[in-house]
Amino acid sequence: MMNITITKNYSELSVKAAELFYKKIKAKPSIHLGLATGKTPLGMYEILRKKMKTDGLPTDKLKVFNLDEYVGLSKNSSKSFYTYMKKQLYEPLGLKERQYYIPNGEAKDLEKECLRYEQMIDQFGIDLQLLGVGRNGHIGFNEPGTPFDSLTHVVKLKESTRKVNASFFGDESLVPTRAITMGIQSILKAKEIVVIASGEEKARALYEFVHGKMTEEWPITALKNHSNVTVICDQKSARFLKRKEGVSHD
Numbered sequence: 735m736m737n738i739t740i741t742k743n744y745s746e747l748s749v750k751a752a753e754l755f756y757k758k759i760k761a762k763p764s765i766h767l768g769l770a771t772g773k774t775p776l777g778m779y780e781i782l783r784k785k786m787k788t789d790g791l792p793t794d795k796l797k798v799f800n801l802d803e804y805v806g807l808s809k810n811s812s813k814s815f816y817t818y819m820k821k822q823l824y825e826p827l828g829l830k831e832r833q834y835y836i837p838n839g840e841a842k843d844l845e846k847e848c849l850r851y852e853q854m855i856d857q858f859g860i861d862l863q864l865l866g867v868g869r870n871g872h873i874g875f876n877e878p879g880t881p882f883d884s885l886t887h888v889v890k891l892k893e894s895t896r897k898v899n900a901s902f903f904g905d906e907s908l909v910p911t912r913a914i915t916m917g918i919q920s921i922l923k924a925k926e927i928v929v930i931a932s933g934e935e936k937a938r939a940l941y942e943f944v945h946g947k948m949t950e951e952w953p954i955t956a957l958k959n960h961s962n963v964t965v966i967c968d969q970k971s972a973r974f975l976k977r978k979e980g981v982s983h984d
């Protein structure tokens with residue numbers, strides 16, 4: 735089942751997505767969340783952490799798992815996804831180290847690290863997975879051509895992805911060339927998935943996801959196989975979507 739909500743703009747998208755996560759956390763304080771980095775979730779993370787704090791939602795039973803991490807960056811580098819998450823949620827929500835999980839991009843044996851991470855996902859299970867989407871349809875760092883049955887693995891980042899992510903680094907040459915990412919199969923293991931997308935540059939990927947056929951050329955289309963996916967996107971990213979049942983325009 736796929737539900738699509740189209741919002742007027744990025745602010746509304748952030749409010750909707752934050753509300754959804756807030757409700758789920760409130761209903762099940764021991765929920766296991768799968769979380770994403772990138773620009774798109776920044777708005778929802780800000781609303782979520784503020785509301786959770788104001789309302790005093792307990793966070794001691796929460797567990798959060800991250801999709802990916804760069805290889806070769808120190809965990810404490812200001813550019814690591816660990817630092818991003820620490821600033822956006824781990825610290826503001828007062829999470830203890832045992833409550834958050836992120837691939838270790840500094841591991842000596844990367845293959846072993848991938849295996850460890852996948853085993854942990856299997857052991858705990860993710861209830862609700864948040865996903866952004868790349869312009870080329872990537873989810874996590876699973877670039878076009880990644881097998882749908884892939885588990886956590888090391889990827890060589892595409893030049894186009896490094897270019898887009900250069901804004902976080904100041905210069906493209908500083909963006910790491912590899913990352914560890916949950917695979918497509920690992921992502922599909924989540925009980926429920928929420929995809930957020932904003933801006934015209936995401937419109938083609940959303941079109942392929944909603945109206946296109948399943949193909950490894952558009953990694954996001956793997957989600958067509960999942961039984962519980964919600965898409966929250968703004969009008970700009972939804973410009974190629976056709977009106978149909980299950981699509982609500984706010």
Ligand SMILES: O=P(O)(O)OC[C@H]1O[C@](O)(CO)[C@@H](O)[C@@H]1O
Pocket residue numbers: 770771772773774775865866867868873874875895899
């Ligand atoms: O939200 P953004 O910055 O557009 O990124 C989209 C996707 O691209 C990535 O940043 C990887 O390049 C993902 O982590 C993210 O979900």
